Amino acid sequence: MLSDDRWFTEYCEEAGSAHSFRIEAKLHEEQTGYQKIEVYETTHFGRVMVIDGFIMLSARDNFIYHEMLAHPILYTHEAPKRVAVVGGGDCGTLNEVLKHPEVEQVTLIDIDERVVRLSEIHFPELCGRNDDPRAKFCFTDGCKWMREAPQDSIDVIIVDSTDPIGPGEILFSGEFYSACQRALAGNGLLVQQSESPLLHMDILRGMYREMKGAGFSHLKSLFFPLSVYPSGWWSATMARKGAPIEGFREEAAGNRPFQTRYYNSDIHRGAFCAPEFFYQALSDIEPVT
Amino acid sequence: MLSDDRWFTEYCEEAGSAHSFRIEAKLHEEQTGYQKIEVYETTHFGRVMVIDGFIMLSARDNFIYHEMLAHPILYTHEAPKRVAVVGGGDCGTLNEVLKHPEVEQVTLIDIDERVVRLSEIHFPELCGRNDDPRAKFCFTDGCKWMREAPQDSIDVIIVDSTDPIGPGEILFSGEFYSACQRALAGNGLLVQQSESPLLHMDILRGMYREMKGAGFSHLKSLFFPLSVYPSGWWSATMARKGAPIEGFREEAAGNRPFQTRYYNSDIHRGAFCAPEFFYQALSDIEPVT
Numbered sequence: 207m208l209s210d211d212r213w214f215t216e217y218c219e220e221a222g223s224a225h226s227f228r229i230e231a232k233l234h235e236e237q238t239g240y241q242k243i244e245v246y247e248t249t250h251f252g253r254v255m256v257i258d259g260f261i262m263l264s265a266r267d268n269f270i271y272h273e274m275l276a277h278p279i280l281y282t283h284e285a286p287k288r289v290a291v292v293g294g295g296d297c298g299t300l301n302e303v304l305k306h307p308e309v310e311q312v313t314l315i316d317i318d319e320r321v322v323r324l325s326e327i328h329f330p331e332l333c334g335r336n337d338d339p340r341a342k343f344c345f346t347d348g349c350k351w352m353r354e355a356p357q358d359s360i361d362v363i364i365v366d367s368t369d370p371i372g373p374g375e376i377l378f379s380g381e382f383y384s385a386c387q388r389a390l391a392g393n394g395l396l397v398q399q400s401e402s403p404l405l406h407m408d409i410l411r412g413m414y415r416e417m418k419g420a421g422f423s424h425l426k427s428l429f430f431p432l433s434v435y436p437s438g439w440w441s442a443t444m445a446r447k448g449a450p451i452e453g454f455r456e457e458a459a460g461n462r463p464f465q466t467r468y469y470n471s472d473i474h475r476g477a478f479c480a481p482e483f484f485y486q487a488l489s490d491i492e493p494v495t
Numbered sequence: 496m497l498s499d500d501r502w503f504t505e506y507c508e509e510a511g512s513a514h515s516f517r518i519e520a521k522l523h524e525e526q527t528g529y530q531k532i533e534v535y536e537t538t539h540f541g542r543v544m545v546i547d548g549f550i551m552l553s554a555r556d557n558f559i560y561h562e563m564l565a566h567p568i569l570y571t572h573e574a575p576k577r578v579a580v581v582g583g584g585d586c587g588t589l590n591e592v593l594k595h596p597e598v599e600q601v602t603l604i605d606i607d608e609r610v611v612r613l614s615e616i617h618f619p620e621l622c623g624r625n626d627d628p629r630a631k632f633c634f635t636d637g638c639k640w641m642r643e644a645p646q647d648s649i650d651v652i653i654v655d656s657t658d659p660i661g662p663g664e665i666l667f668s669g670e671f672y673s674a675c676q677r678a679l680a681g682n683g684l685l686v687q688q689s690e691s692p693l694l695h696m697d698i699l700r701g702m703y704r705e706m707k708g709a710g711f712s713h714l715k716s717l718f719f720p721l722s723v724y725p726s727g728w729w730s731a732t733m734a735r736k737g738a739p740i741e742g743f744r745e746e747a748a749g750n751r752p753f754q755t756r757y758y759n760s761d762i763h764r765g766a767f768c769a770p771e772f773f774y775q776a777l778s779d780i781e782p783v784t
Contacts, residue, residue: 223516438728465771468772480762482756
């Protein structure tokens, strides 16, 4: 029943699970030079973008993901002026970053320009700030861009990547993290989506190892719900250059000059609270102190 | 493909979504006097119990649900000695409650004895404390039991119910909450599973209204992931008789004399952090102070 054309189903091979959304129409399908992009209109989750069979976002709940990728790191950094978003072609993370008046420039680096162009058509609510003079778009390989970025030139890097297969794989490598480490200014911060804590601790362990190997000695993961991703529970992992990740600009977060639907100061604090099994699974890489 | 006999699929009509688990075998199916119970062996989530088409628990992630229903309320109450678990026939919540040495008696009240008997067979890891002399089982209607409980006789009530349809519906009613209010001793606490914050704010609003109508003036919801339930994100709502819900026995929680896989003191604090949309959706019932 769910394989008929009234449903879009995403399979999660490694979990023996699948999740499905009832669709009203397929709005678009194209094979770009990098990946296959589909856009569906669903009955209850609004528009959904799918890349290579994996749901990237839905109109209904992308606010959680985009707010949690943008605001915790920007309110943790003391003065985030120069930001790079690697991946994130749907522009939702960029849109949240641009809500921060203290940000002076944001470069979005996505290998596939078509993701941005299709998002402008099908998710205009995420692209409303694309013309902000602080925003710059580079359609190139994120790892190459980062290697070529001037040393100490970025305050905050947000890696809004696909899963570590296909074009996104390089963004989970030590080579990429070393390039980030070099490009970040002192006390600079990196955050990257880091998959499901329930399903993908092997990926998280790999990421912790690679980030530490690249010189990021201080790591912390944050957790949030996301119904369109496998298991409905997702994480992002934050790394700081040269200093522990402690506290955040709480007063600024509480007085933020824009509306949010998920993020607030309480959520900021709560998101960094890790479950017991998470500490245990990382205990040989990142001992709890 | 997902409708064939290699998958169990749960439909969520109100969200136009479905989630599926690959199965190795159907271990049991029976229609009791109250509901249809099925047990499956899945490829990646271990055993799964299904009631009336809705997944109740999986061997893989029930620890999150059961720990979050039991430990936050027991460490919030100053001295939880007398506990009632309404529903919860799989015995997972009971098992967590019995890990607390300060608890002197726990009564599990489930309308359907067959849930307990099948759990003993298919989820023995949840039933290992069923013979604890502090545990008592009553197979009767939870609302009736609560109405007949002596006044001021219970410290903690945990409502581990099914959804508010079928036999579980009465457990979301003002009549039931009034009975709980009467049965609870001073400063007594109630917690109830309260569905998905993303999908079921209407149910949460109804619950807040009914609980307040029954005299519980102080309410707080807590949030946790749960991959086998719709949207993968779930909540429980806590109500206190006569006093605000503030703080918890943090030192005791930090030094708990048992292992957990999800719960810890950080998680306790973090779980009560509510997203912006949640406050907004309840602002006419429970203004943020």
